Amino acid sequence: MKSVAEFLSSSHPTAFSFEVLPPLRGKGIEQVYKAIDRLVEFSPAYINITTHRTEVVYREISQGVFQRTNERTRPGTVAIAAALKGRYGIPTVPHVICSGFSRAELENELIDLSYLGITDLLVLRGDRAKGENRFIPMADGHTHAVELCRQVEDFNRGLMLDDKEYEPLADGFTFGVAGYPEKHEEAMNIETDIEYLKAKIDAGAKYIVTQMFFDNRHYFSFVERCRKAGIRVPIIPGLKPLTSLTQQALLPKTFHIDLPVELSEELRRCDSNDKVKALGVEWGIMQAKELKAAGVPSIHFYSMNATASIEQIAKAVY
Numbered sequence: 001m002k003s004v005a006e007f008l009s010s011s012h013p014t015a016f017s018f019e020v021l022p023p024l025r026g027k028g029i030e031q032v033y034k035a036i037d038r039l040v041e042f043s044p045a046y047i048n049i050t051t052h053r054t055e056v057v058y059r060e061i062s063q064g065v066f067q068r069t070n071e072r073t074r075p076g077t078v079a080i081a082a083a084l085k086g087r088y089g090i091p092t093v094p095h096v097i098c099s100g101f102s103r104a105e106l107e108n109e110l111i112d113l114s115y116l117g118i119t120d121l122l123v124l125r126g127d128r129a130k131g132e133n134r135f136i137p138m139a140d141g142h143t144h145a146v147e148l149c150r151q152v153e154d155f156n157r158g159l160m161l162d163d164k165e166y167e168p169l170a171d172g173f174t175f176g177v178a179g180y181p182e183k184h185e186e187a188m189n190i191e192t193d194i195e196y197l198k199a200k201i202d203a204g205a206k207y208i209v210t211q212m213f214f215d216n217r218h219y220f221s222f223v224e225r226c227r228k229a230g231i232r233v234p235i236i237p238g239l240k241p242l243t244s245l246t247q248q249a250l251l252p253k254t255f256h257i258d259l260p261v262e263l264s265e266e267l268r269r270c271d272s273n274d275k276v277k278a279l280g281v282e283w284g285i286m287q288a289k290e291l292k293a294a295g296v297p298s299i300h301f302y303s304m305n306a307t308a309s310i311e312q313i314a315k316a317v318y
Helices: 004-009 030-037 077-088 103-115 145-156 190-202 216-228 247-255 261-269 273-293 307-317
Strands: 015-020 046-049 055-062 065-071 092-097 120-124 174-179 207-212 235-239 298-302
Touching (some): 004 174, 004 207, 030 077, 092 145, 103 145, 145 190, 207 216, 235 273, 261 273, 273 298, 298 307
Parallel strands (some): 015 046, 120 174, 207 235
Antiparallel strands (some): 055 065
8 A cells, every 4th residue: 555655746636635633632533533524525645633742731739839740632643543544444644743752752652653554644843832932842852853754764764762773664654744835933034944844855754745825826936945955755735724703813823824915805804704714715715726727746634623614625626
């Protein structure tokens, strides 16, 4: 069976893929199934599964005495990936992140995923912890995604953290990484950002999935810059339809992206979430049709709170 990376590099019509979010701790997996059930008719080539860092929480255990603990609000991706693979038979791509994990914890996650035969990954640095103004790795953790890329490649070769050498994996991990058409918020400029992206490709990444964007010109310009920098792997555009009024301020602030003037003018005319959703579907169809016409390998949809909109877009495009 082809890896996701091999599939994306092969000749095929523009594929459909999307991302799901593990349920909050204490919630069942049924809500994830419901979201996927609405989208399987469009034959997704793969399903990504997000993960979240553990958060540091200080709890008062006696007067003036606090205990530092790590808390995770959602389950990890290993169990979710195994459940979805078994239920749907669709390749699953769990996110593996530096943020909130030590190298040993990451190695254990790789061991579990390899044992389950889940060998497609998306390797990311992850977000800063709440309240931090810069990214701080866990003790014995990674500062940059490129370091995690190298750990995965070492794992494939049988090089573990105990300094012992094991047999290389017969079916090693293949992985993609993130790219930012409007540059990462911490990059000094787009040129240095692409340098860092090239380093991740040189460290073993086989494809790129972009941050969301609402102006396709950003994507096409980003691809052109990457090609000039010697990056030859598939570059998958990531789309997210607008669904609420709050996103006109929230998305630019959180993801450091611009909304094009035409879209922002239409958005300011909306006076309800329903009108925003209708606009989001219309704009998403326009973006997806143009990208598909350009022959992109796949269009990846960020589906958090947007499953119904993605369903409408996919019906119009696929």
